[in-house]
Structure formats: C-alpha cells, structure tokens
Amino acid sequence: MHPTSSVALDDFAAAAPHDSSPHDARLWRFLLRHGSGAMAYSSLQPGALHFVHEQLGYLAYIPVRHPLFAPRGMHVVIGDPVAAKADFAALLDAYAAANDAAVTVFLDIGRDFADVVSARGYPVNEFGVNWNIELAGFDAELRGKHYSHLRRWRNKARSEGVEVQEGRLGELDGAELRELNREWLSRKGGKDLAGLVRPLILYDEEGVRYFWARRQGRLLALAVFDPMYRDGRVIGYLHNASRAIKEAPNGTNDAIVLQAINQFKAEGREVLSLGLSPLALKSGEAYPHNRLVARGFDFIYRRCSFIYPCQGNFFHKEKYCAQQQPSFIAGIPTLKLYHLLGILRALGTL
Structure with missing residues (x-):
C-alpha cells in the first residue's frame, strides 16, 4: 500500500524543501495544492506513515499494534485526506482495497469526508468541534x-x-x-x-x-x-x-x-x-453511529480530565468567538468502544 514508483512533480512541488526525499516530495505535491485543512500539515509529523495514490492524494496514519485492543493492527488516520474533495471517495476506496490493518480509525475528519465514509456504510460518530x-x-x-x-x-x-x-x-x-x-x-x-x-x-x-x-x-x-x-x-x-x-x-x-x-x-x-476541542459541544449525531462510543465520549468529556482537559480546552477557545465546525470520527469496518484505547495509544496518552 506504499508508493513504489516516483512521480513527475508539477509546479507545486517546486515549493517543497530542497532537501526533501522523493517520498517527502510526493507528499508536498499534494499538500501545497490541497492542504487547507487544519490537520493537513500534521500529516508530515514524525511517526506517521502514508498511503499515497499517485493521481489522487494521500492519507497519513499512525500504525498501532497491541495484544489487547489492536492485536491484528490498527491504523489511526490523521484528519481528512490531503486531496481534492471530489476525489475523497475514490481515495477511500483505493485505501480500503489496499489496507493491511484489521481496523482503520479516521480521526478528526470534516463533514465532507464523513459523508463519504458514512455512504460506504461505516459508522461515524461526532468527535468535537474545530475553531476557525x-x-x-x-x-x-x-x-x-x-x-x-x-x-x-x-x-x-x-x-x-x-x-x-x-x-x-x-x-x-x-x-x-x-x-x-x-x-x-x-x-x-x-x-x-x-x-x-x-x-x-x-x-x-x-x-x-x-x-x-x-x-x-x-x-x-x-x-x-x-x-x-x-x-x-x-x-x-x-x-x-x-x-x-x-x-x-x-x-x-x-x-x-x-x-x-x-x-x-x-x-x-x-x-x-x-484546532480541535475534542468531545465538546455534542449537538446530536448526524450519521449512523455507535451509541456506546458516543456515551464513552460523553463520559470522558465530563469525568476524565486526567486524560485530557476537554472542558477547559473548550472554555478557553470559545473566548476567541471563532466559528465552530463539527469534527467526526469513523471506523473501517466498524468503530468499537475498545478502539478508543488504541486511539489513546496512538496519541501517546497510554
């Protein structure tokens, strides 16, 4: 599922760092064109791997394996695909066909990609709000x-x-x-x-x-x-x-x-x-979803500040009077409550 051949870079790639490896240059090709999402630059972070489609774009993910909550492997995809919105569906289908993990969790995605994932029959839960x-x-x-x-x-x-x-x-x-x-x-x-x-x-x-x-x-x-x-x-x-x-x-x-x-x-x-206020401002689930996951998120938001101060994060960002955009989380082939532990593992909190 990783790219194996080089690409002819277009004019956008010329803005990439001069010391970029061929792999980095491929990411920059799409990032400079389609990286308007808040999490797009985070796709370059250390530890992230990438599913790259030569014509469409790429997904960045953190691989997780754990004997209890990810024994067969889990990919935690970071944000929306770095691609044109019109290509989200084709890129998701290409990823699903090549995926070598038992479970994929799409973390902090917007409504456009959530529409695509839900249309494929996968559960989509609310995950919080982003502030712009x-x-x-x-x-x-x-x-x-x-x-x-x-x-x-x-x-x-x-x-x-x-x-x-x-x-x-x-x-x-x-x-x-x-x-x-x-x-x-x-x-x-x-x-x-x-x-x-x-x-x-x-x-x-x-x-x-x-x-x-x-x-x-x-x-x-x-x-x-x-x-x-x-x-x-x-x-x-x-x-x-x-x-x-x-x-x-x-x-x-x-x-x-x-x-x-x-x-x-x-x-x-x-x-x-x-950025994101995770698990905040629940306004009602917009898609077919996992109810246990929704309840788990609500419990973490209200009672688990030792994991992350969700309420304090929301209170502080709210004072900037920014626009709120819903954030979602989705799973392939499904989203289970115990997958949250895998997510926390990927984020470095476990």
Missing part, C-alpha cells in the same frame, strides 16, 4: 462584551511586562529552548502527544511560523503555527503547539496568539485555526 477565526472580521481591539476574557488576559500580560516577537527557532539559544520544552513537558506527563497535536520539532520547519514571549530577557513561552495551503499559497495557519514555563504570567499564551492573529491579518491571510 476568519481573520478579515477579527476585531484586533477586542471591543465588546464577548471579547472581555481576551482583553483581560491580554492586559494582564502587558501589565506584567510580557513582550512578544516573531522569529525563527534558530534565533533562540538552543539550551534555553530545550529547557522551555523540558519544563513544560515535565508538567504534562513527561512526553509529547502525537496525532491530533503535532509534536514540537526543535528546529525550523518549512512554512512554520514561530512567536515567543519574553520578560526582562527571559524566555517565557513559545507558540507554533502550521501553514494551511490552497493551490500553492498559504491561506492561513493552525495554532498547533504552545510551550510556557510555570512562572509565565496569566495571559502570556493569549498575548502571543493575538499578536500572531494581527500579523496574519495584516498579511491578508484568510483564517487562523485554533
């Missing part, structure tokens, strides 16, 4: 009652002397950057997550933007923004990763995001994605 800020309409002055939390967080950071700037990671002291990452991870279980959150890479990456905050010269926080592409141009960014030391004043991360929003808006970008 339309930059042209965002009020940089944060006026009005609905922005009151953001104003308070931004003003708190300013009053504490927090200063934000953009640059390349290569401009930072390596030891300082590694210490920021180590200190943050030590409070988050000691390891980075994968899949839904692309792991932080401690060197400059193609197209990725970096903003950080300092106070009196000390590095307080870092935020990473992944590019979103359409027809060879950057249309926006995903706020993918954040790091902050424990002593960072409240509002430091929001001060970084707000400055990034203003910068991207000034450049004429279309959108900033705040």
